[in-house]
Amino acid sequence: MKVIEANKLPGLAAALAGAGYRVVAPIRDGGEVRMVVWSPGAAIDTRAIPVNSAKDFLFPKAEIIGRCTLDGNDFRPEDVKPVAPKTVILAARPCDASAMLLLDAVFNWDYKDEFFNARRAATTIVSLVCTTADEQCFCTSVGGAPDATAGADGVLRQADGGRSFILEPLTEKGKAVAAAAGAALAEGQAKADAPVEVPVHFDAKAVTEWLGENFESPLWREVSLACLSCGACAYACPTCHCFDLQDEATRAESVRLRNWDTCGLALFTAHAGGHNPRPDQAARWRQRVMHKFSYLVERLGRLGCTGCGRCARLCPAGMAICETCREIDEARKAAVK
Amino acid sequence: MEMIDALRADAAKVLADGRAKVVIGYQARGDHRAPLFVTTADRAASLVYDDACKQNLAVYLRKPEVKLLGKAAVVASPAAMRSLVLLMSESQLTGDDALVLAVGVGEYHGVLELAQVAPLLKEKYAALAPSPELLREIEKLAAKTPEERAAFWAKQFAKCTRCYACRAACPGCYCTRCIVEKNVPQWISTAAAGHGNYAWNVIRAFHLAGRCTGCGACEAACPQGIPLMLLNVLLGQEVEKEFETKAGYDPEAKPVIGSWNPEDEEDFIK
Amino acid sequence: MTENLYQPILMRVADVRDEAPEVRTFRLQFADDADRARFFEKYRVGMFGLYGVPGAGESVFCVASPPTRQEYIECTFRRTGRVTSALADREVGQPITFRGPYGNSFPIESWRGKNILFVAGGIALPPLRSVIWNLLDRRAEFRDITILYGARTVADLVYKQELADWGARSDVRLVTTVDPGGETPDWKGQIGFVPTVLDQVAPSSAEAVALVCGPPIMIKFSLPVLTKLGFTPDHTYTTLENRMKCGLGHCGRCNVGSTYVCRDGPVFTLDQLRRMQTTDM
Numbered sequence: 001m002k003v004i005e006a007n008k009l010p011g012l013a014a015a016l017a018g019a020g021y022r023v024v025a026p027i028r029d030g031g032e033v034r035m036v037v038w039s040p041g042a043a044i045d046t047r048a049i050p051v052n053s054a055k056d057f058l059f060p061k062a063e064i065i066g067r068c069t070l071d072g073n074d075f076r077p078e079d080v081k082p083v084a085p086k087t088v089i090l091a092a093r094p095c096d097a098s099a100m101l102l103l104d105a106v107f108n109w110d111y112k113d114e115f116f117n118a119r120r121a122a123t124t125i126v127s128l129v130c131t132t133a134d135e136q137c138f139c140t141s142v143g144g145a146p147d148a149t150a151g152a153d154g155v156l157r158q159a160d161g162g163r164s165f166i167l168e169p170l171t172e173k174g175k176a177v178a179a180a181a182g183a184a185l186a187e188g189q190a191k192a193d194a195p196v197e198v199p200v201h202f203d204a205k206a207v208t209e210w211l212g213e214n215f216e217s218p219l220w221r222e223v224s225l226a227c228l229s230c231g232a233c234a235y236a237c238p239t240c241h242c243f244d245l246q247d248e249a250t251r252a253e254s255v256r257l258r259n260w261d262t263c264g265l266a267l268f269t270a271h272a273g274g275h276n277p278r279p280d281q282a283a284r285w286r287q288r289v290m291h292k293f294s295y296l297v298e299r300l301g302r303l304g305c306t307g308c309g310r311c312a313r314l315c316p317a318g319m320a321i322c323e324t325c326r327e328i329d330e331a332r333k334a335a336v337k
Numbered sequence: 338m339e340m341i342d343a344l345r346a347d348a349a350k351v352l353a354d355g356r357a358k359v360v361i362g363y364q365a366r367g368d369h370r371a372p373l374f375v376t377t378a379d380r381a382a383s384l385v386y387d388d389a390c391k392q393n394l395a396v397y398l399r400k401p402e403v404k405l406l407g408k409a410a411v412v413a414s415p416a417a418m419r420s421l422v423l424l425m426s427e428s429q430l431t432g433d434d435a436l437v438l439a440v441g442v443g444e445y446h447g448v449l450e451l452a453q454v455a456p457l458l459k460e461k462y463a464a465l466a467p468s469p470e471l472l473r474e475i476e477k478l479a480a481k482t483p484e485e486r487a488a489f490w491a492k493q494f495a496k497c498t499r500c501y502a503c504r505a506a507c508p509g510c511y512c513t514r515c516i517v518e519k520n521v522p523q524w525i526s527t528a529a530a531g532h533g534n535y536a537w538n539v540i541r542a543f544h545l546a547g548r549c550t551g552c553g554a555c556e557a558a559c560p561q562g563i564p565l566m567l568l569n570v571l572l573g574q575e576v577e578k579e580f581e582t583k584a585g586y587d588p589e590a591k592p593v594i595g596s597w598n599p600e601d602e603e604d605f606i607k
Numbered sequence: 608m609t610e611n612l613y614q615p616i617l618m619r620v621a622d623v624r625d626e627a628p629e630v631r632t633f634r635l636q637f638a639d640d641a642d643r644a645r646f647f648e649k650y651r652v653g654m655f656g657l658y659g660v661p662g663a664g665e666s667v668f669c670v671a672s673p674p675t676r677q678e679y680i681e682c683t684f685r686r687t688g689r690v691t692s693a694l695a696d697r698e699v700g701q702p703i704t705f706r707g708p709y710g711n712s713f714p715i716e717s718w719r720g721k722n723i724l725f726v727a728g729g730i731a732l733p734p735l736r737s738v739i740w741n742l743l744d745r746r747a748e749f750r751d752i753t754i755l756y757g758a759r760t761v762a763d764l765v766y767k768q769e770l771a772d773w774g775a776r777s778d779v780r781l782v783t784t785v786d787p788g789g790e791t792p793d794w795k796g797q798i799g800f801v802p803t804v805l806d807q808v809a810p811s812s813a814e815a816v817a818l819v820c821g822p823p824i825m826i827k828f829s830l831p832v833l834t835k836l837g838f839t840p841d842h843t844y845t846t847l848e849n850r851m852k853c854g855l856g857h858c859g860r861c862n863v864g865s866t867y868v869c870r871d872g873p874v875f876t877l878d879q880l881r882r883m884q885t886t887d888m
Contacts, residue, residue: 032562051560061498062528065613068661073701075661077615110870111612111855135367215864215884221402226372228396231500232560242859245613245852246527249662256613256664257528260498261858267518268860269850272687275823277849277863280402290884295865316392316506316558318364318371520689 002167002178003188006158009046009090009165012184013038016088019180021124024057025090026050035089035096046091046158047132053238053310054089054096058103058119059260061235065115066256070249082118088177090156091128095139095308097151099238100125105300106241115258124173127152131162133196136309138322142204144307146195154178159190166190201322202329204293204303210332211294215286219331223324224285226317227264233311233319234262239292239304242268263287289324340445341386344412347438347448349381351410356448357436358407361397363390372397376406386412386440391557395420395508398435410436410448415462418454419550419585420508425451426590427548429511455588463586467551467570474564475571494538496561499529503565504541506558509548516540542568547576547593550585612855615659615704616642620697621679626765627758630730631695632671632683633658638702643677649708650674652715652737653846653874656707657854658682663693667851669873670708671733673741683733683765709854710873713738713818713844722751724810724838726829728801728821729758732765734846734873735820739773746778753780753810757801757825760789782808802828805836812837818844819877830877840878847872847880 004012013023023038026045033048035056067078089096100120107116130137130146139145149155154174157166167185169175178185234240244261247254261268264284270276278284292304305321312320348360352375362384364373370390375381395417397403413421418439424430430451437454439446446457458465466472478486501517504510517525517537525540526533542565549569556565577583580593617638624632637643652673659665666688672681686695697703715738723742725735742749754773758764764783774781784797784804797804801821817838819829826845833843849861849868861868864884875883 030562051562062530065611066615068704070661073698075702077617077661077704080611080614106857109856111857113855113857114611225374225400225402226397228400228502228505230502230505230558231498232502232558235498235500236560241857243852244527244858245665246523247659247662247664248523248526248528254661256661258613259528261852261860262500263859265501271848271850272691281400282402290864291859291862295862298865299867314560316502316554316560318366318369318392320366323366521692523689 001187001189002169002181002185003159003164003190004167004185005164006162008184009044010038010040010042012181013042013044013090014040015181015184016090016177019182020086021177021180022085022087023090024054024087035092038090044091046128046156049093049132049134049137049308049310049313051236051310051314053099053236053308054092054125055099055103055238055240057087057089058100058123059107059116059241061260063115063258064255065245065258068254070251070253075254082115084118084122087119087123089123089125092125092152093130093308094127094146094148094150094152095144095306096238097125097127098144098148099306099308100151102239102296102300102302102304102306103241105302109300124153124177125151126154126156126167126174126177129155129157129192130196130198131158131193133198134309134313136312136320136322137198137307138201138309139307140198141201141322141325142303142305142307146198157192159192161193164190166192198307202325204325206332207293207325207328208297208303210328211290214328215290217331219327220286221282223327224282224319227281227285227319228317229264229266229281229284230316231260231262231264232314232316233288233321234264235260236310236314238306238308238310263291285319285324289321292321293325340440341384343445343447344386344438344440345381345384348375348384348410349378351436351448352376352381353378356408357410359403360384360410360412360438361394361403362386362412362438363392363394374403374406384412390414391554392506393417393420393508393552393554395424396506396554398424398430398508399511408433408435410438412438412440414440414552415442415458415465416550416552417508418458418462419465420552421451421585422455422458422588423509423548423550423585424511425455425588427592452588455586458586465551467566471566471570475567475574478567478571490535490538493563494534495530496563497529497534497538498561499527499534499537500560502558502560503555506554507545508552508554509545509550510541516544538563538565538568542572543594545569546572547580547582548584549573613706613853615657615665615706617702618658618680618705619702620699623697623699626683626767627730627763629686629695630683630765631686632681632766633694633697633703634672634679634681635703635705636679646680646708647674647677650680651708651712652741653712653734654708654710655854655873656680656682656705656709657851658684658694659704659706660690660693660697661704664690665704665706665852666690666694667848667854669734669737669846671736673737673744675741675744683730683736685730706854710869711871713874715741718816719748720750720814722811722813722815723749723753724815724817725752725754725756726801726805726817726819726821726833727754727756728825729763730765731820731822732756735818736766736769738818743773743776743779750814751780751810752778753782753808755782755784755801755805755808757784757786757797757804757821758789759786761785761791761794763789780810800828801825802832805829805832809836812839812842816842816844820846840881841876843877844874845877845880846874
């Protein structure tokens with residue numbers, strides 16, 4: 001098996017960078033760990049759950065998808081190609097890796113989005129078996145697991161009590177990364193550490209069922225009271241994919257940008273005429289929960305939540321989708337009795 | 338009696354008396370603190386208050402769904418009480434809109450009417466100052482060259498995702514249509530990048546110059562850890578120096594940006 | 608080989624008509640004939656497009672002209688925001704961007720031999736106008752065509768010349784109405800709200816379908832009248848105009864419950880609407 005000592009992970013990153021990969025990894029900077037592009041000297045930290053998700057490298061927060069050369073009242077549309085460097089995402093959490101499958105489905109639902117697809121094709125995801133979790137983690141409630149490999153091209157397993165890692169390729173892309181690593185990975189033996197245990201908080205199937213029948217439930221107003229209407233949850237979420245298109249221009253050219261957007265903001269659905277089909281935060285929080293646990297299940301056969309817990313970790317108002325699902329599950333059980 | 342017991346007892350009492358229909362306070366969820374909306378006296382025992390309570394609950398007084406619950410009694414620290422006074426001075430809150438469960442520094446001041454808040458602040462918390470660590474950081478930043486400062490903020494603002502959690506968490510950000518949402522013309526780029534991020538964060542700080550009450554809720558809310566209070570406090574210091582006023586102490590105060598004096602000695606504006 | 612879904616084609620403004628205050632119709636010509644051919648291969652009445660001005664952005668409107676006229680397309684819009692203002696400022700000969708057609712369409716082939724009722728209010732006639740002309744261009748295939756159209760005031764009626772043309776035809780029954788107080792001294796049409804006039808006109812529902820487009824309040828009060836007249840929910844059609852950005856089912860903005868208006872709509876039967884998860888209708 002391919003083995004690497006824990007303190008040599010930067011060496012692996014350096015080898016892959018040397019082989020032409022843009023290397024993304026969980027890097028500690030001050031008090032925070034984020035998924036960022038590795039540069040020499042950066043400290044890889046596999047213990048903390050990164051603030052941002054790996055989504056950022058497949059579906060960036062702002063991206064140019066159109067360009068026109070302007071000439072007075074005339075203009076000429078230019079060709080815009082995706083920016084898709086060969087990338088390896090090292091030590092992505094399983095909840096980030098499995099989120100890719102949902103993004104694949106959304107961005108290829110009839111219409112195929114070449115910007116997402118080009119980056120997806122150029123990206124290799126090496127996930128990390130979780131040996132750490134916190135109270136916000138709930139992957140096991142939504143069909144995931146700390147050692148799940150869905151969406152991953154390879155997997156890093158912490159071994160020998162944290163002294164080393166085993167890298168196990170799962171796909172051709174994964175094998176290519178292992179090969180590119182060269183001498184950074186050694187042939188050897190190591191004993192994989194046990195994955196962390198993540199308790200199950202609710203029954204996702206039951207939640208989906210309940211949602212189908214409770215669009216008008218008074219629960220929506222109760223559970224959304226604290227929600228302040230921002231995008232902290234959506235932008236941290238590995239599956240949230242809603243966006244806005246915005247033009248910006250100078251005298252010489254205009255660009256059309258695809259920017260992250262979120263159903264949490266009131267203007268998201270407001271019509272030019274002033275009418276808003278989602279008039280209050282209760283309607284908007286309901287949309288968030290419904291979209292993830294009902295609509296996507298119905299339309300694409302997948303939950304729009306992988307249980308990473310970032311939304312709850314980052315919410316300035318203590319909102320937690322896991323908590324809402326638990327309350328729904330309890331409401332359902334109470335109704336059955 | 339412990340402070341928290343007194344707070345819980347008051348919360349239960351205002352609900353039982355019908356003086357308030359909802360108490361907006363904090364609950365513990367593990368190490369996190371989340372808002373709690375208590376509508377019946379028997380649930381008042383779930384309220385907590387400690388240093389981990391970073392959110393400024395005054396922000397909920399403007400939320401339509403909270404207003405639907407009826408008159409609120411809000412748990413407020415001195416900084417949050419300053420927000421209430423600011424909102425009064427800007428005609429966003431009037432006399433009997435809310436009650437205050439006033440949590441001081443090391444003591445609890447009981448249930449206050451809004452009119453009693455400013456006198457309490459002036460008497461007990463007139464010298465409320467930012468933390469020494471924060472002031473040291475501001476000094477360190479001030480000692481840098483303009484290029485170093487620009488590089489510092491460029492790195493910080495690059496992290497911004499434009500989630501607007503800072504705005505959502507701030508009681509002073511109550512515009513029904515924020516300038517970043519105005520698009521005829523588009524004043525600020527909405528792309529979470531480059532100049533748009535710079536413009537958004539700096540313009541928001543300017544809109545709070547002389548209005549920020551120093552509660553720190555925006556910085557606590559920022560999922561990206563941008564040190565927003567460095568900007569807000571710095572601008573607050575400038576306003577205090579130039580206009581000899583501090584936000585959130587006088588319900589009759591005129592906003593520094595937004596008021597005009599024909600006797601102004603400066604001639605640049607004439 | 609995929610291509611950029613967001614790459615627009617070029618259209619040129621061939622004609623501009625002012626319909627009502629701030630409401631304008633553009634006739635648009637394809638800059639490239641291959642684009643024109645590709646468009647009409649897909650286009651059926653009811654579909655929409657994204658019309659744009661670089662630097663301002665794109666806006667969604669229905670295509671207001673029928674596929675029976677393949678030299679151009681037309682759209683009618685009101686100047687409300689950033690994009691529609693930039694569009695309205697375009698003059699004859701100037702270019703705009705276009706993406707489309709997107710969405711589903713009215714199943715007009717299944718209406719052959721049937722009576723067709725149109726009920727429209729205000730600025731919502733354009734989505735039905737393409738259907739009206741489509742049917743009139745193939746007049747022999749359909750039976751009675753009844754058009755009830757109302758606006759707040761005479762000035763707010765759009766397509767005034769076409770209303771006159773339709774009114775003059777013996778094979779169309781046209782009823783126009785304005786809200787009480789919206790009439791002018793020489794107004795010859797009805798005075799009254801659309802639902803009331805619909806009740807008075809009382810078109811037969813036998814072998815018929817109804818198409819209803821208008822402000823929510825008009826639709827809300829017209830539906831009971833249609834039900835009373837015997838139009839069933841599966842034979843009553845409308846179009847939804849939710850806010851959209853991509854038109855491709857990706858941006859997540861237009862969904863009503865699990866329905867994506869841009870993919871599953873914009874044309875829906877009343878029956879489908881009633882099953883949607885919304886508090887909006």
